[in-house]
Amino acid sequence: MTLYEHDVIVVGAGGAGLRAAIAAHESGADVAMVTKLHPVRSHTGAAEGGINAALKDGDDWHDHAYDTMKGSDYLGDAPAVETLCKDSPQETMQLEHWGMAFSREEDGRVSQRPFGGLSFPRTTYAGAETGHHLLHTMYEQVVKRGIQVYDEQYVMELAVTDEPDPEDRTCYGCIGYDIKTGELNGFIASGGVVLATGGPGQMFAHTTNAVAQTGDGQAMAYRAGVPLQDMEFVQFHPTTLPSTGVLISEGVRGEGGILYNSEGERFMFEYGYANNDGELASRDVVARAEVTEVNAGRGFENDAVHLDMRHLGEERITDRLENIIHLATDFEGVNPLEEPMPVKPGQHYEMGGIETDENGETCISGLYAAGECACVSVHGANRLGGNALPELIVFGARAGRHAAGEDTGTPQIETGPSARIEDGDVEPPVELGAVESTSPVADGGTADDSPRSVVEQTLEQERDRVDRLMETDGINHADVRSDLQETMTANVNVFRNEDGLKQALRDIRDCRERYQEVGVSDPSRTYNTDLIQTIETRNLIDQAEVLTLGALARTEFRGAHWRQGYQERDDEEWLKHTMVAWNNGDPDLYYTDVLLEGEDKRYEPKIRSY
Amino acid sequence: MSQSYDRGHIESFGRWTEFSAGMWAWVLHKFTGWVLIGYLFTHIAVLSTAIQGETMYNGTLQGLESLLIVRFMEVGLLAVAVFHILNGLRLLFVDLGLGLDAQDKSFYASLVVTGAIAIGSIPTFLGGF
Amino acid sequence: MAEHYSSFSSEDTRWLLQRVTAVFLVGVLAFHFMLLHFVHHAAEITLAGTTARMSQPGYFVTMVLFLIAATFHGVNGVYNALVNQGISGTPRTVIKYGLTIASVLLIAQGIRVAWVMTGGNLI
Amino acid sequence: MSTNVPDTDTETHADTDAQPAPQQRRLAKKRERREHSPQSETSGDTDQETVELKVFRYDPEVEGKREPRFDDFHVPFTKGMTVLDALIYARDTFDSSLTFRHSCRQAICGSDALFINGAQRLGCQTQLSDLEWPVRIEPLPHQEVVKDLVVDMEHFYEQMDAVDPFFKDEDVPDGLEEQRQDRENREKIKMSTRCIWCGACMSSCNIAAGGNYLGPAAINKAYRFVMDEREDGDVTQERLETIEAEEGVWRCQTQFSCTEVCPKDIPLTEHIQELKREAVKNNLKFW
Structure with a gap:
């Protein structure tokens, strides 16, 4: 056991974490990054599309903000959206100044391309591997600055004081489990802890997300008392490979790829899902059409439909979609030049997350969140392509600076229980939250509020938890996790109805109860992935419950959230953010206002149609 | 090139059979190189008999040449030298950045040409015996 | 950050010389082989013939350069091979x-x- | 289901007697499950093809795994299945202590470079149908094994750090002004920027093995910056000095093993050769 002390601790080393660490370092703080992977293994590297930034003549951040608000189906908060759009150009150029290999125009300036839902071609990109370049460029800057990185160190829990009201609590650090040695370490942060742990895609059986995407930060913040916001809004991507979930870019359909069902019909037209746009309709529309076809018995093996691009000709395919050939061959064993690719919708992005303000701060002082794990909120009910990467760098930087003690302005978004406008009104079919008071994860923390003792006591508690998991002669977490993933995929997918969501809550409860009996079979303290995954599974259960509860309550169709029997967006009743607080093991559903009032105008909800 | 970690018998399991063309080329180039430098020293030593006079020189050379084994070794030497030259040319092209995509093919070609020249030279070397 | 690697500036010179001698040797070695194994058969070589050839200044100089180039190429090659085997220090x-x-x-x-x-x- | 080397079994039993650790009991149960799993009855099961994996096992901490060994796993084969999929199946179904790094499953995080049937490949990128069966899976050669298929990457990361792997130009324009870069120049560095730090190249190189040679990945990283026209001459000069130091480019023996195993098809040997020529050109100027 070792105690490490730094001004700012950044948990997670993807795009948001790296940016936060650099920003805090530039503000003069002593920063350390703690990550369960090595930074370059982070899933930011898999992002393909690009970075939306109003950089060029003729473009304006106001237009970017308008597009984003519209795309969010008016569930984005205007102050957050405007911050994103205003800061993005500077942050994007910062990446260029750090040497990022953007694609270029003839005149040597960075290229921008059009993207769905944008009124101007403002997506700055580096080939079809923008995320990879962004991740590596920022890691390079971390190396340059000599920022301390504790890699392969799994953060298990936050060290937070235990006042009754989360808004009075303070976060003093976190507990890391050194994966290589099995040692538990305490990290004391005098300035703040920035969570940048990414999304919880692994709660679904079929996802484009990495195996490491278990939303650990969200679950930890949730149990420490920070509400999770708008978790029911999950983006499903319509074209992922069935056996692995690897993403087949929208570019295939953009170039003219066609979707067929097992009867050889071009169903996007023949069944009237999208008679104007066909395959190029928005992601949620295509995803729902595919599932409808499969459910009607017109699908292929593995619930897939076929995406055919052979008619484009080998020359054009190799020229513009070369990486698709590699992806389909390597990950599906299908040569797309010879046969159609099987595809199906897969979980892609979690719009919701840890409730924060524009500075990335949560209602617990000293606790920040940025990136996919956070919900500022800029994506609302649906994220536009190219808006995820700017979120990482804009809010990563702001959170880092604020945690390092810089003044980044007074936030307009209110966080924590005091932002509550109304209570949730939904009857879950089973009890939610902690199974028993002595659950392996205690929430809150400890009364003695010296940072060191808060961290030390949390460390003790986590040591007990590890010991218990190691000693329990129980079931394998993988069984629990796969049941959770199956029920989420079956019931909380692109189509949602009341019965299914209730069934999912029952199944989640069942998982929770069975989780009480999990044990780690691998007796080794060296690189025990069994243990890490067992802890991750607990995190997934907590988040799946929040997501499903929010989805059950929201009886409308907004953005990515589709509900049977409620086929309209209902601004009268539902123009509000879903919040779920852990509430010491007894989850509490409530709602907060959506801020539509921008700097100099109000974003009036309009029909979202493209 | 020492192993930093001993994986016991498992470490050496099948490694050599998994060498690729470029690695074999490297191994053979080193090997032929060692042979040639060895020959260079021997060669100068043999020629040094010239210092002791004509009889000694001619006697040594003809004495050696009358041994069948030496004639065969000469064929071997030719093969070794030809391979070293051909692969050396291949490496020079690689250094110039030419034909990198065909580096394995050029290695196989070196082997084939070496074999052909060596076989073709047998009559000359063994002739007049 | 590369301070722990001692600079060894002769390395690129040696690398280049190894290539230059290689080119030279390819030509001269081929000539040497042809002359002394195919034109004059090795078994028929006598000091008289050798002396006749060596007495030509061009041939003499070529052979001396041949010797120097071959020695450098060979010995440098051996040294590189040993270094690559991980020999260091004393x-x-x-x-x-x-x-x-x-x-x-x-x-x-x-x-x-x-x-x-x-x-x-x-x- | 064939099982571990027999003596391991007896060892485990002896262990259980001496100290009835729950883990040991669970491991034993798992082994039993493995024996009785339907997959083991390959002969009776005609429509389900199974692939046999021979997986390297080692754990310095666990009795019976201290001596490296190979374990066999029989995994039901499905179309499109990759080596990583099979490993995950084996871990989740038969033995949860089977340890390997993996994350993105799409050849971008570089976690799962393994030694598969005698070649360095990414587990996620390798189709079982392209391999000879049984499939032998080992940790990357020439690196210390931490446990099972996990190797210590420290040395690799150190080599990467040794080339100053970051953009060094301090003279950047202000605000929203970008540094111009020709399309051609961007194209020139494109392949070199694709490196995912998987370490396959380093493991395949018998010069890098055990020594201090910078290795293909680090030199490629240097190439990425040397060739980038946005960095100015002084910085390029410094970089060339680093890569032509004793453990730099001159150690490359052009065996092409790195180029052959690179999962991102980076022409590593070509890049190293180009840097050799750059270095020579650079020094010729001062003659």
Whole structure:
């Protein structure tokens, strides 16, 4: 056991974490990054599309903000959206100044391309591997600055004081489990802890997300008392490979790829899902059409439909979609030049997350969140392509600076229980939250509020938890996790109805109860992935419950959230953010206002149609 | 090139059979190189008999040449030298950045040409015996 | 950050020389082989013939350069091979000087032999 | 289901007697499950093809795994299945202590470079149908094994750090002004920027093995910056000095093993050769 002390601790080393660490370092703080992977293994590297930034003549951040608000189906908060759009150009150029290999125009300036839902071609990109370049460029800057990185160190829990009201609590650090040695370490942060742990895609059986995407930060913040916001809004991507979930870019359909069902019909037209746009309709529309076809018995093996691009000709395919050939061959064993690719919708992005303000701060002082794990909120009910990467760098930087003690302005978004406008009104079919008071994860923390003792006591508690998991002669977490993933995929997918969501809550409860009996079979303290995954599974259960509860309550169709029997967006009743607080093991559903009032105008909800 | 970690018998399991063309080329180039430098020293030593006079020189050379084994070794030497030259040319092209995509093919070609020249030279070397 | 790697500036010179000598050797070695195995059969070589050839200044100079190039190429190659095997520290220094001395001796002896072979007839 | 080397079994039993650790009991149960799993009855099961994996096992901490060994796993084969999929199946179904790094499953995080049937490949990128069966899976050669298929990457990361792997130009324009870069120049560095730090190249190189040679990945990283026209001459000069130092480019023996195993098809040997020529050109100027 070792105690490490730094001004700012950044948990997670993807795009948001790296940016936060650099920003805090530039503000003069002593920063350390703690990550369960090595930074370059982070899933930011898999992002393909690009970075939306109003950089060029003729473009304006106001237009970017308008597009984003519209795309969010008016569930984005205007102050957050405007911050994103205003800061993005500077942050994007910062990446260029750090040497990022953007694609270029003839005149040597960075290229921008059009993207769905944008009124101007403002997506700055580096080939079809923008995320990879962004991740590596920022890691390079971390190396340059000599920022301390504790890699392969799994953060298990936050060290937070235990006042009754989360808004009075303070976060003093976190507990890391050194994966290589099995040692538990305490990290004391005098300035703040920035969570940048990414999304919880692994709660679904079929996802484009990495195996490491278990939303650990969200679950930890949730149990420490920070509400999770708008978790029911999950983006499903319509074209992922069935056996692995690897993403087949929208570019295939953009170039003219066609979707067929097992009867050889071009169903996007023949069944009237999208008679104007066909395959190029928005992601949620295509995803729902595919599932409808499969459910009607017109699908292929593995619930897939076929995406055919052979008619484009080998020359054009190799020229513009070369990486698709590699992806389909390597990950599906299908040569797309010879046969159609099987595809199906897969979980892609979690719009919701840890409730924060524009500075990335949560209602617990000293606790920040940025990136996919956070919900500022800029994506609302649906994220536009190219808006995820700017979120990482804009809010990563702001959170880092604020945690390092810089003044980044007074936030307009209110966080924590005091932002509550109304209570949730939904009857879950089973009890939610902690199974028993002595659950392996205690929430809150400890009364003695010296940072060191808060961290030390949390460390003790986590040591007990590890010991218990190691000693329990129980079931394998993988069984629990796969049941959770199956029920989420079956019931909380692109189509949602009341019965299914209730069934999912029952199944989640069942998982929770069975989780009480999990044990780690691998007796080794060296690189025990069994243990890490067992802890991750607990995190997934907590988040799946929040997501499903929010989805059950929201009886409308907004953005990515589709509900049977409620086929309209209902601004009268539902123009509000879903919040779920852990509430010491007894989850509490409530709602907060959506801020539509921008700097100099109000974003009036309009029909979202493209 | 020492192993930093001993994986016991498992470490050496099948490694050599998994060498690729470029690695074999490297191994053979080193090997032929060692042979040639060895020959260079021997060669100068043999020629040094010239210092002791004509009889000694001619006697040594003809004495050696009358041994069948030496004639065969000469064929071997030719093969070794030809391979070293051909692969050396291949490496020079690689250094110039030419034909990198065909580096394995050029290695196989070196082997084939070496074999052909060596076989073709047998009559000359063994002739007049 | 590369401070722990000691700079060894002769390395690129040696690398280049190894290539230059290689090109030279390819030509001369082919000539040598053709002349002494195919034109004149090795078994028929006598000191008289050798002396006749060696007495031509062009041939003499070529053979001396041939010797120097071959020695450098070979000995440098051996040294590189040993370095790549991971030899370092004292053994490496010993080998370096050992090989240098061997080269010098070889070249000296070679030139001496070549001189004798001219039989004093070098024009 | 064939099982571990027999003596391991007896060892485990002896262990259980001496100290009835729950883990040991669970491991034993798992082994039993493995024996009785339907997959083991390959002969009776005609429509389900199974692939046999021979997986390297080692754990310095666990009795019976201290001596490296190979374990066999029989995994039901499905179309499109990759080596990583099979490993995950084996871990989740038969033995949860089977340890390997993996994350993105799409060849971008570089976690799962393994030694598969005698070649360095990414587990996620390798189709079982392209391999000879049984499939032998080992940790990357020439690196210390931490446990099972996990190797210590420290040395690799150190080598990467040794080339100053970051953009060094301090003279950047202000604000929203970008540094111009020709399309051609961007194209020139494109392949070199694709490196995912998987370490396959380093493991395949017998010069890098055990020594201090910078290795293909680090030199490629240097190439990425040397060739980038946005960095100015002084910086390029410094970089060339680093890569032509003793453990730099001159150690490359052009064996092409790195180029052959690179999962991102980076022409590593070509890049190293180009840097050699750059270095020579650079020094010729001062002659």
